[in-house]
Amino acid sequence: MSSIKIGKITFSNIMPIYHFFRMDQFDEHQVEFIPQVPTQLNRGMAEGTIDMGPISSFEYGRNYKEYEVLPGLSISSLGKVRSIFLFSRKPIEELKEAKIALTDKSATSINLLRIIMEKFYQASPAYETMPANFEKMMATADAALLIGDDALLASWNNHGYYMYDLGELWYQHTGLWMVFAVWAVRREVTRGKPELLRSIHNEFLHSKKKGLAELDAVVAQAKKEFGATAEFWKVYYTGLSYDFTLEHKKGLEYYYACAADLGLLKEPAKVEVWNTDSNKSAV
Numbered sequence: 409m410s411s412i413k414i415g416k417i418t419f420s421n422i423m424p425i426y427h428f429f430r431m432d433q434f435d436e437h438q439v440e441f442i443p444q445v446p447t448q449l450n451r452g453m454a455e456g457t458i459d460m461g462p463i464s465s466f467e468y469g470r471n472y473k474e475y476e477v478l479p480g481l482s483i484s485s486l487g488k489v490r491s492i493f494l495f496s497r498k499p500i501e502e503l504k505e506a507k508i509a510l511t512d513k514s515a516t517s518i519n520l521l522r523i524i525m526e527k528f529y530q531a532s533p534a535y536e537t538m539p540a541n542f543e544k545m546m547a548t549a550d551a552a553l554l555i556g557d558d559a560l561l562a563s564w565n566n567h568g569y570y571m572y573d574l575g576e577l578w579y580q581h582t583g584l585w586m587v588f589a590v591w592a593v594r595r596e597v598t599r600g601k602p603e604l605l606r607s608i609h610n611e612f613l614h615s616k617k618k619g620l621a622e623l624d625a626v627v628a629q630a631k632k633e634f635g636a637t638a639e640f641w642k643v644y645y646t647g648l649s650y651d652f653t654l655e656h657k658k659g660l661e662y663y664y665a666c667a668a669d670l671g672l673l674k675e676p677a678k679v680e681v682w683n684t685d686s687n688k689s690a691v
């Protein structure tokens with residue numbers, strides 16, 4: 409039997425979910441991690457070279473008929489996310505005619521920025537997608553959107569730019585959760601390998617629970633790999649949510665409705681959560 413290929417975002421944001429994942433619970437060749445940035449994972453899932461894992465929630469919405477969402481897992485925030493920033497030379501209200509450079513690693517946040525600019529600031533700036541090089545982005549544009557560790561690193565610099573946290577802006581204008589990534593699984597895997605998928609899902613839930621209960625171990629690892637203080641990582645990880653509740657779903661569906669309204673999605677996606685008790689799906 410071929411292995412289930414599981415995506416793994418190469419950012420520090422997912423460490424609490426993967427840190428205590430016990431590979432030794434599975435036979436050799438049953439599961440394999442594929443570490444990539446979100447846009448690569450999105451593509452791999454769409455092409456079928458990756459079977460499941462965290463993908464941009466926007467990508468789930470774009471291709472939702474092919475996927476189901478695994479329950480109890482996401483990368484979300486209710487307010488500040490702390491790793492998705494618009495850096496700008498001018499206040500956001502003055503970006504109406506501006507040029508904004510967008511990281512090429514994101515799908516959710518670049519479309520969230522469009523929603524925020526169009527709907528909340530009645531602005532239609534020009535956008536250009538670029539490799540995530542902060543200095544080069546700011547050299548050619550008035551503002552730059554970065555996500556993940558690129559955004560964390562840039563936010564630690566004393567560059568003097570205005571900084572807007574997209575999770576915070578979304579919350580201020582909607583009062584809702586913002587779901588940045590969901591654990592999607594290709595439908596043929598829910599049908600073809602439900603038992604193994606159930607074991608992997610349980611292992612993720614176990615690892616998440618332990619990661620949050622023993623956050624100091626995750627914090628120490630993040631500090632070792634990326635720097636900054638233990639206090640920073642504690643605030644960062646406790647500010648993120650890794651759950652997927654009905655409230656998360658409500659926020660996500662509103663995001664999809666906004667995206668469809670602006671023509672960023674063909675239609676508002678239906679969020680279908682995998683029913684772990686049977687081979688059938690249920691919302």
Ligand SMILES: C=C(O[C@@H]1C=C(C(=O)O)C=C[C@H]1O)C(=O)O
Pocket residue numbers: 417419421446463464465483489491492513514515516517518555556557588589
């Ligand atoms: C919180 C984050 O969530 C993410 C944002 C994503 C996106 O914009 O497409 C995708 C996956 C997550 O890594 C982050 O990257 O900082």
